[in-house]
Amino acid sequence: MERDTQPCFMSDHEGFCGSIKNSTRDFVVIELDVQGRPVNRTDRPEEPTKLASTEVRQCSQKASLGEVTAGMASMVQNGDGVLSQEGFDLNVILGSSVNEALEEFASKTVACSEEQKEDTEMTLGTFPDKQQRASVHRAVRHNYPFLMTVTHQTEIRVKVDRDFRELSQLVSEEEAEDFFRFIDAKVPGSAFTFLPDDSKEHRTSVHHFVSRRFGKLVETKSFAEQDKTAITVRLREKGNQGKKSRKRTASDSEEQVETYTGFTLKKENLETLEAISYMAAVLGVLPSDFSYAGIKDKRAITYQSMVVKKISTERLLEKTSEFERRGMQLSNIHPVSEPLRLGRLQGNHFDLVIRDLKPHGKCSSSDLEVLVKEAVENVKARGFVNYYGPQRFGNSQTVQADQVGLALLKEDTVAAVRLFLSPEEGEDLQNKAKRHFLHTGNAKESLLLMPAYKARERLMLRALHRYGSGQEGCGRAWLSLPHGMRVFYLHAYCSRLWNEAASYRLNTLPHRPVQGDLVCTRPQRDNSATEESDTAQVHVVTPAEEKDNVFSLEQVVLPMPGNSVKYPENVLGKWYQDRLAQDGLSACRFRITSLKLNVPGCYRPLLAYPYDITYSLHVKEEPHVMGLSPSHSTASLTLSFDLDSSCYATVCLREIMKCEP
Known part of the structure; x- marks a missing residue:
């Protein structure tokens, strides 16, 4: 079966070209807690x-x-x-x-x-x-x-x-x-x-x-x-x-009293898991002792809530200066009673700058204001297809996270290790270390080459050196990673499949709920239902409901594969079966006991919407330099909006701009 990965759009406006993330300050992400409040607010949390x-x-x-x-x-x-x-x-x-x-x-x-x-x-x-x-x-x-x-x-x-x-x-x-x-x-x-x-x-x-x-x-x-x-x-x-x-x-x-400390992490040009690995090393705890509501972009300035176990507020305050040297600032440090749960947020607020704006086709630069207004207003009214963004699959250009996840779901831990340690192009230390391991199988020597800040790779190599690189040793190597890191790869595979299912659904069936579609019966913004609708709230559209237009397209949800979800009862359900079979997962239980991994699955809305969106176009005239170049203008666009949890700003921008931002 040919994979349908071409993105679908909900609006037919022309869009425009531009570039994002020229600097980390052009992409600011602020997590919104379950009450919809920004986590970088300055008021103190309520005291017990x-x-x-x-x-x-x-x-x-x-x-x-x-x-x-x-x-x-x-x-x-x-x-x-x-x-x-x-x-x-x-x-x-x-x-x-x-x-x-x-x-x-x-x-x-x-x-x-x-x-x-x-x-x-x-x-x-x-x-x-x-x-x-x-x-x-x-x-x-x-x-x-x-x-x-x-x-x-x-x-x-x-x-x-x-x-x-x-x-x-x-x-x-x-x-x-x-x-x-x-x-x-x-x-x-x-x-x-x-x-x-x-x-x-x-x-x-x-x-x-x-x-x-x-x-x-x-x-x-x-x-x-x-x-x-x-x-x-x-x-x-x-x-x-x-x-x-x-x-x-x-x-x-339940009787044991554990110490938990909550804080707001501001990081710049750092992956969430990389930041956690560094903080864990400084504090002398495991990366798994940290919990968070969601993973944030690397190439950005981000604010997010975190909780660390076993560390007091005083101890955390002592180490803030060390974290600052690594591009991290901790604020709002306070005791809490429990860890954070993944997805325990309403969403994220984005403050973005798109630079070097230009029309796609024959339009002149003077038409930019009309193009921008039409694009933003269309997406505001019609939303965008709720694809997972490229961050979900990692930054690798050769082997992406979903390929590692597929190998894990097949319980081929050896292949998963080799994919995990596949090098990119380049001669930096981490790629040299990965290349050395794939060529020699010598984990000890590769560990000596691997930079100290590559925490996941070092954990993996240390376990491979201790237990060997056979099936059992590779299984132990995966177990050496925190649970959140292991399950990330399985989720990446399921996310890739969801993206393909969304394109297939929109290209094959009408842009309205039809018989056999799954719809969520609770409001879209009810406690961030973006990726947590359970089976009890999911309903299969009947022929009569299709005829009477009882539901709208924004209520349609698609399942993320797992062991606790039901699938659409139309051609899309058959597509899921065939697609999993194509990857050799017909009998997959989405539970890997040996690695302590379980993927129950969930339901994700087909469409997403930006909320409270504002925008401003800025045109700057560049002066003429005598004998060198004629005068010209450059344009940039500032955008601010909120998205529900697990929605991607880059995907929203793709709908607005009609190109990869």
């Missing part, structure tokens, strides 16, 4: 609010550590700074309709048989924000201790808690409810005492249950009270939790 120690026992796991994030919708404080009961109000947290459904579900589970309880569950909906999910878990458990909540990606489901049922057969349901509320509060050093019990055998059963289920969190003792004995359960202090066993369960890991 302390809870009164006398009331902290009523709070959730977050509150038990002494802090909640100010402004969190479901955590309401009174005038004394104490978490109020509204923090557990499910009407506030879930909304009245979902809360009513939960009440009905809870009533039914109480009434149904034990066999029915095993299979009974309901969904509470999806909650993209981690703190929002924590509020839901906390509030449901507080109001219904006999239920348990389970998170699947961003969806929360509720079902009967087997542990509660087991304990309620040993003690009264009221006691079991109080005990589970005590456990969920997770206040270090706090205690809970069961009612006195004169049966040693019965007390032993309770001891065994508590120890087996919560042993790493609590300690139990029996105390004599007059003629009867009662069991007291005490939550371990933080330093003592888990000392009995080094093995931790998922629930225990």
